[in-house]
Amino acid sequence: MTHYRMAASVEEALEILEEHGGEARIMAGGTDVMVDMHKGRIAPRCLVDITRIPELRAISVEGEWVQVGAAVTFAEIHRHPFIAQRVHVLAEAARSVGALPIQTAATWAGNIVQAMPAADGAIAALALQAEARIADAEGARWKPVETLFVRPGVSAVNPCRQVITHIRFRVPSGLWGSAWTRAGRRESLVLPTLNCGVSLRLHEDGTVAEAVIALGPVAPTPYRARDAEAFLRGKTPDAAAFAEAGCIITGDCNPRTSPARASREYRLALIPEMVAQALEVATRRAQPSVEAAVR
Amino acid sequence: MEATISFTLNGKAVTVRTDPMRTLLEVLRNDLGLTGTKQGCDLEGECGACTVLLDGVPVRSCLTPAGKVEGREVLTVEGLGDPDRLHPLQKAFAETGAVQCGYCTPGMLMSSAALLARNPNPSRQDIIEALEGNLCRCTGYARIITAVELAAAQMRGEASPDGAAAQARPIGGDLLRVDIAERVTGRTRYVEDMPMPDALHMRVVRSPHPHARVVAVDTQKALEVSGVLRVLTAADIPGENSIEGYSKDETVLVPVGGTVKMVGDAVALVIAATPEAAQAGVAAVEVAYEPLPAVLDPEEALAPDAVPIHADGNVLSTFAITHGDADAALAASDAVVDATYRTSYLEHATIEREAALGYIDEEGRITVVSGTHEPHWHRDFAAPVLGLEPSQVRVIMPPTGGSFGKRQDPWLVAATALAVYHMRRPVRIAYTRRESFDASPKRHPYVCHYTVGAMRDGMLTGLRLRVTANTGAYDSGGYYIPNYAIVAGGGAYRWRGVDAFAQSVYTNGPKAGQMRGYGTPQSNFALECTLDEMIQRLGDDPVEFRLRNAIAQHETTWLGYPVAESLGYRQVLEAIRPRYQALEAAARAFNEGERNTPWRKGVGLAGMWYRFGKYGIPRVAAEAELGLDGRFIVYCSAPDYGQGIATVIVQLAAETLGVSRDAIRLVNADTATTLDSSVPGASRATYWVGGAVCRAVTALREVVAEVASEMLDCPPSAVVLADDRVMAGGDAHRSLRLSEVAAEMERLGQSRKVMGVLDLRAQFPNYEREVYTPHFVTGAQVAEVLVNTATGQARVTHVVAAHDVGRAINPRDARGQVEGAIVMGLGAALMEEFVPGVTTGFSNYYIPTAKTMPDIEVIFVEVPSYQGPFGAKGLGEAPILPTAPAIINAISRAVGARIREIPATPERILAAARQGGLR
Ligand SMILES: Cc1cc2nc3c(=O)[nH]c(=O)nc-3n(C[C@@H](O)[C@@H](O)[C@H](O)COP(=O)(O)OP(=O)(O)OC[C@H]3O[C@@H](n4cnc5c(N)ncnc54)[C@H](O)[C@@H]3O)c2cc1C
Ligand code: FES
């Protein structure tokens, strides 16, 4: 039998976790927790609902950082004007989680802690080099989201001892653009066959200053294509460079066959297409002429 | 731990005491009695039937713990409007035909309401995106989108709130469905919604093995579970442990010593005071299995040394047709195409899961309320299991959330009846979605080997056809599949020689049974794709080629006899020709412009003929009565699981009598009160049952006129009916209430109930040999598909469907049937596939969503039938036949290589594109 507690503050949430000595668990939207409980995959003694903690309910764009509270839903994220207009990779990833009535409950932090290799929110977080603020009995600290994945379904954040309070990433500046591509067996309510998030900063001369490429599910945890990113640095962002980046990734990552979704071979065939398409769109969005006219 | 939870529900403050971890869905349905909110999946967020608004935002109530709603506002379908004050959305859903079975409707309405509150002027795309998370299996979504547009316009004050619908004539007018106000307000009680205070709960112990011997069944531990009252095994079956006649080889419960032959085979029934106890009981039943080698591939099952699944071998049934000399015709051909086509197991995936409620009725009969295609059949299968006479068992058709053939399996009725027999108390059961996927019959996967010949001038010559149908573990009503496979597999074409053989083969896969089109969509897919291969080989035109080879009305077909109903295939092809040409030209221009991109558009055409002829004696009866209140009552068995037949029957009766629809009351599909129609299957109901109803009301009209003429002192021929009155020659001053006529009949001792019979025995004197009456409908569809040849992703953008329906009794509903069939066919073509051992439910069986929906144009070609009511023919199933081949032909043409297996997943399309040299 599971107890249910609505926490009023982060402190209270942590206290309840402590009280239960690791047998209570944080719940946000519940879109994973409820399913996992119904299927008997988890059986916490107590669930600590954090969605009504006021300071976790906001998105702020202040100074260098865009900061998203852990109780903000994906629907609130993709409807946020700044994110919708400037941070395409996040807006579009948020819009592809299941379907709208999932997005109205599901949170970014929950998506990250669930730690699925193709979690849309996790892939977008990698592409944005996002950080998560983790609070526990010892205090709170920011950590790169990229460091939070252990293996499929297991996060370095222990939801029975710790709470992610916020996720943040840098306010886009300069010649910066991002993009999201995703393939699935149908167009909504489906886990991705492949997803890819990209962000790109250009030098004034149009060459690549920095590229960040994330993909799933091509490894046991959300995957960051570091070699391809290094290759692109200093290059002219054109089809040839994108194709080469795709080749580098195909050679490096290791997708699996999932019987109800796609084979390894198909995923490998898809990678260069999806990466090139994302890079192309991100480049377009980063270029100065277009930046002004972004829809 | 119980807690007190207070919130606002549909505008009123409510407080419940409950465990805050229970889902809002359960609290609404069970504690608060609001059963409008539905459950379509295993509380896993996959279907959207449970959508409610939480502070105006659509959420899954199955994923919302009750504790979350403390202090917040919840709106359910019951709060949107009530039958007397419909919300504009509810009204628009009713008026546009957005509701078929209605099971998805509450969720759709709530998602739509949230959209309109946020955005009063949504684009079509906005609507599609708002509804992308709500599955509907019936409508194909088009009408739902239109309904939201209409409601939005009305709420902005732009469209007149009163449609013309209400004034339309009964026949050929877009009348509202008979019980629509209840459906759109969540008042309709489906089986799971029916209150039954003392009902016990049943769950089923099912095999986890595809093939194993049952060595022992120990029920002791289960009986010790608190709340468990009884565990029934094969030993508790008082009559025959089989559903003989339907499935000649299937037990109700596998006995000790017997073998389970598929995952999901039933071994025991656990009956308990609560669903939870029943579930715990199932887990506690100990079944010892001795696993046996399993065969899943039908070709392997045919090998001489294959594991025998049933005692007399692995072939269930065969059928062959020879006509002329196929070998000679093929040998003399200028071109021969050889091709092997494959299809997959498909699941009906109705949004309502299987459910039944059993009890003992006031006359002591064992009664089961459960979705069915013919309640009398199910009664006749269930009674022998109990060792009872059919008259001691009663089956009632409740409002049902979709079928497509799913509800034809009598197992659930038999098992529920067995439980009531032993418990003498009400018993209810609802499958889980997982169980529904495991245990319900599927569509047969086919392997079709085609050899087709033609001459250079585009005339077909010979057809050699070999079909292997995988029937899985049981017959399950699939015995006649080979016959259907071949009849559909040769099509409405003139062949000089045909050599066709089909067999239905046992495997340890899920049992395959009835599904929309019963055995015909698979072979029609293979035929129409093979023909397209030939057409491309010859450089011919898809429309002209089919026209040139189409059989004519009175000619003897390759089946050996002429068709017995009007045949509109040529008219259909001519109707679709201009649309094909236009789409084809547009695609060519598009591809020219996209030469340097991976995008290609393909346009494909496919035709079909579909036999809606009746099996057995070509005679169907119905009754009509003049009630003492002066209303007409029609009694028949035409179960309505969402396709709208109840409305059609009422329309037919109203038109025949010349009265308004309100003057008719329908008593439908209850073995205690209606006659056996022996017409299971939607496509036959309008023609056969509708025909019988028309005859019954005509006969009743004569009797009424007779009596009234005495009372009014005029000849019977001068008596005119006007809703609740009769008049002499239209003279309003010489009129009587129909209730007065009824009273007079009562006084005279004259029966107010008469029977009507549609009897075609004279037309088919040798019906006992012919088996099926040769009645066919035809149609053709064109699909336009956009393909990314670099990723294999395909999107069906447009479908044009032309169908000969004889006469569209309710054009809007008929359109809805066609749209629903097309989207279902699209699912089969591109995404649906039940893989034994892999597929578990909606999370990995992909049915189309609103985003998958193409633009659909429907053209009704009305070539009146000779015998059907007002010229109508059968419609419900046929439109699914041409969709998959039209789509696959489009893709194959776009990528320059043939796809011969469905679903055409992106992976298969990409492989074809590479083979076609596009990458
Ligand atoms: C039908 C359906 C379709 C879906 N489709 C997709 C999809 O397409 N793509 C996709 O990526 N995902 C998909 N998901 C999963 C997605 O909804 C979740 O991953 C969601 O983002 C989790 O957020 P939540 O707020 O619901 O988390 P919860 O379910 O509340 O929690 C998830 C996990 O995170 C922990 N947790 C939550 N918040 C915190 C926190 N602040 N600090 C510490 N631990 C925390 C919980 O203890 C739990 O372990 C789907 C889910 C469903 C039901
Ligand atoms: S029952 Fe909630 S989504 Fe299916």
Ligand code: FES
């Ligand atoms: S009407 Fe949508 S599921 Fe039947």
